[in-house]
Every structure is written in structure tokens, then in C-alpha cells.
Amino acid sequence: MNYVNEVRSIAREIFISDIHGQFEAFTSLLAKLDYQPAEDVLYLLGDYIDRGPQSNEVIEYLLELKETAGSNITFLKGNHEAMMLDAFENEDKSNVGLWFENGGRETIKSYIGDDLISSPFDEIEHAIRRDYPDHLEFIKNLQLYEETTDHILVHAGIDPFLENWKQASEHTFVWTRSPFLESNHAAGKTVVFGHTPTLTLHEDASVWFQSDKIGIDGGAGFQKQLNALIYEDEAYSTVSVPVEVG
Incomplete structure (x- = not known):
């Protein structure tokens, strides 16, 4: 396989996390890619929510893409979606604090605004369940992994010591x-993953290539950049956009 810096021929696989x-x-990244839902195959590797200001808008847009792209789009589950579900579904609500500490407060604000952010969590939960049942259903049904001809796609990684990685x-x-x-x-197969910002793996926030794995988390949650990895004609390319501050 070759690592190239050119984009576009006929069919592309695009990975974003x-x-x-x-x-x-x-x-902006999809526009820069000239993403075509009917032609490109898009894989989204989780952590759609938290830390940034517009989680509500992101999920709403993903629901639109799901209708538009059909089988050409795949949605994986990230640890932030897992934390949100834990906060909503555990009766003792012991995980609410963990979620809020890791960006959940920003997600709540995007759904109910600043006015109710200090309300008891059961009131917040009730409002979101009432007004956004389709968002919660989408998050509940996210996949844990996907396998393609050449790649294994996960949010965080696989257990390298399991004989069958799917049993993790x-x-x-x-x-x-x-x-x-x-x-x-x-x-x-090459594992494509997010979760760990690539800035912690090498000198910058660009895509991190290794012989058996590729990390693509550009640190958008920390106002760095959002990366796309493109796989086309057995070659890789990357496209990135900065996250604007303020």
C-alpha cells in the first residue's frame, strides 16, 4: 500500500472519528472532501458528542445523512456515547458525574440551553427523552465495530492478544x-481507530500511520483539528480542517 497525498478517483472509503x-x-470537512453520499462510503468511528458546543446539531445531521446515504454510511459507538447511555440508563445515576466531567455538560447545553443546566438530572433526562427520542434511539443502536475487505474499524482499539478480536x-x-x-x-487487517488524539502519539494532530494500525483522532474535542482518512485504489490520503476557537 502507498501513502499518498492525492484525493479522488471513482469510489472512496472515508473514515472520520x-x-x-x-x-x-x-x-466543513465534508465540503472540503466533496463528499458524495450516493458514491462515497463513509465510516464514522464514534464520539459525536461532548466537549464541543453543538452535539445536538451533529446528531441531527447524522440522522439526515443516514437517510441520504443509506448503506453507504456506518456509525460506530464511542466512549462518550457509552457514557451518555450509562448516565441515562443506570437507575442509581452514579455515572452522571463522570459524563459531565468529560464534556457531557456541553452536550446537555446543546439540547436544553443554559436555563435548565442546573436542574436535577431527572428533569434534564425527561426533557431530552421527550423532545429527542430519535437521537437516543440512534445512540443506542450504534455498532461497536465494522470490518471491510482491508480494514477493521473501531472507536478505541482491539485486544491484540485475543485469537478472535471480535470476542472483546x-x-x-x-x-x-x-x-x-x-x-x-x-x-x-489494518485497524483504523480514533479515541486517542494523535497529538499524543506523534508530533502533531495529523493522522498516525503504523504498520498494523492507523489513528485518526485529530483532537477536535480539544479544539485542534478534525481529520479524514481516505482509502481509494489501495492508497491512503488525508484531509483535515482546523477547529475554530470561539
Whole structure:
């Protein structure tokens, strides 16, 4: 395989991860890619929500893309979607604080505004369940992984020591870092993943290429950049947009 800096022939596979409520960066990236829902195959690798200001708008737009692109789009689950579901579905609400500490407060604001942010969580939950049932249903039905001819797609990684990588726990698929990042795996395909900002893996926020794995999280949740990895004609290219501050 070749790593090239050219884009576009006939059919493309596009991989994007960790949008984190950065709606404007996401739509700008799709425009820069000249994304064509009827022609391109788009894989979104989770963490659509939290930290950024427009999680509501991101999910609403993903629902529109789901209708437009049909089978040409795949949605994976990230750890931030997992935290939101835990906050909503655990009766004792013990996980609400963890979610809020990791960007959930910004997500809540995008749904109900500033006025109700200090309300008891059961009131917040009731308002979102009432007004956005389609958003919650979408999040509940996200996939943990996808496999293509040449790639394994996950949010965080796989267990490199499992004989059958598909037998890993949900926690592995959406949360893992070590030992996945430090070990070569034997799954037979390149793993494309997000979750770990590439700025922590090499000198900048660009896509991180390794022999058996490719990290694409450009740190949009930390106001860095949003990356797209393109795979076309057995070659890779990348396109990125900065996340505007303010």
C-alpha cells in the first residue's frame, strides 16, 4: 500500500472519528472532501458528542445523512456515547458525574440551553427523552465495530492478544488504549481507530500511520483539528480542517 497525498478517483472509503460536537468543522470537512453520499462510503468511528458546543446539531445531521446515504454510511459507538447511555440508563445515576466531567455538560447545553443546566438530572433526562427520542434511539443502536475487505474499524482499539478480536468486550472497543497502542496485533487487517488524539502519539494532530494500525483522532474535542482518512485504489490520503476557537 502507498501513502499518498492525492484525493479522488471513482469510489472512496472515508473514515472520520471524534467529531465531539464540532458541527461546523464536520460540515466543513465534508465540503472540503466533496463528499458524495450516493458514491462515497463513509465510516464514522464514534464520539459525536461532548466537549464541543453543538452535539445536538451533529446528531441531527447524522440522522439526515443516514437517510441520504443509506448503506453507504456506518456509525460506530464511542466512549462518550457509552457514557451518555450509562448516565441515562443506570437507575442509581452514579455515572452522571463522570459524563459531565468529560464534556457531557456541553452536550446537555446543546439540547436544553443554559436555563435548565442546573436542574436535577431527572428533569434534564425527561426533557431530552421527550423532545429527542430519535437521537437516543440512534445512540443506542450504534455498532461497536465494522470490518471491510482491508480494514477493521473501531472507536478505541482491539485486544491484540485475543485469537478472535471480535470476542472483546464493549469496554475494549470503546475505551482501550494500552496494550493496543503498544503492541502489534495479528488480526490480519489494518485497524483504523480514533479515541486517542494523535497529538499524543506523534508530533502533531495529523493522522498516525503504523504498520498494523492507523489513528485518526485529530483532537477536535480539544479544539485542534478534525481529520479524514481516505482509502481509494489501495492508497491512503488525508484531509483535515482546523477547529475554530470561539
